[in-house]
Amino acid sequence: MRVTDQERKWLKNIFQNRVFFDEPMSRHTTIHAGGPATILVFPTHEYELKTLLEWNNQKGMRYKILGAGSNVIVKDGGFQGMIIGTKKGFNHIIFETNAEDVQLRVGAGTKLPKLSKFTINNGLSGMIFALGIPGTVGGAIVMNAGTKDGNIGQVLHSITIMTGQGEKFIIPKKKIVSSYRLISWEHKEDNQIILEGIFKLSRGAIDQLKSKARQQFVERLQSQPFKKKSAGCFFKNPKNGFSAGQLIDMAGFKGKRVGGAMVSPIHANFIINHNHATTNDILKLAYDIQETICHKFHIQLEPEVQIIGEETIRP
16 A cells, blocks of 8 residues: 655654654564554544544545554554554543542553552552553553453443544443453444543552552562563453463463464463564464364464454565
């Protein structure tokens, strides 16, 4: 997909140093792998996003939304289209009420650890589980991010979205359906972009919240490869029985490698970029895991990560 000189000039004029062309996505994902996107652009507020979408309505380019790049795998062929990043804007945290139950209006580009720390420091209970999750609020809403200690759907009160035509809508709680690693709503479409979420929290003692947060964070440091390059948990847990990590461990995959990709020796549901892995290395290892788990345990593991892009490198 070609971007003309005139289109490049128009985009540069509006987004300046926040727009990139043929940009390697290995620079923008936490697993540090992936080919180039035709356009990568970071609007910082709603007007810029609306302007970008109106321009794209004329061009007809497909697009994907990128938060922190922590739950996405971009194939080595890159992404022929536009990737819209939210992490350089949309990061507000605003008190909506000051009652017993407090509501926070939070921008989609806000990092989850930042939000979690904000709630703890302000004596708000309900978001400690998000302290060790590296994604943004927008991505967390889409996939109902969570841990054994809680998930986004439990505290989400409403969502504000923008359609591909630049129109804004509020999705109230009664129209939101939360399930394991998925949040959906009435008339949900792929081209809709989450702008912000409102979270309903309760009051708590700051000292107790900090103590609980420290305990959970230490547990995760010991049980997950935090300092390694990964996309987070790679597979969803099966509905019944063992977790994905337990199954992968029982199948003997801890420490196994394909090229530069390796199954973490600490937590088997993390595939890490151990040594300049390509996405092909990562996906080959993931496929080997799926095949083995299916053969040994008759369970089909489903990816939790979002896999996008083209199979081969573009000419």
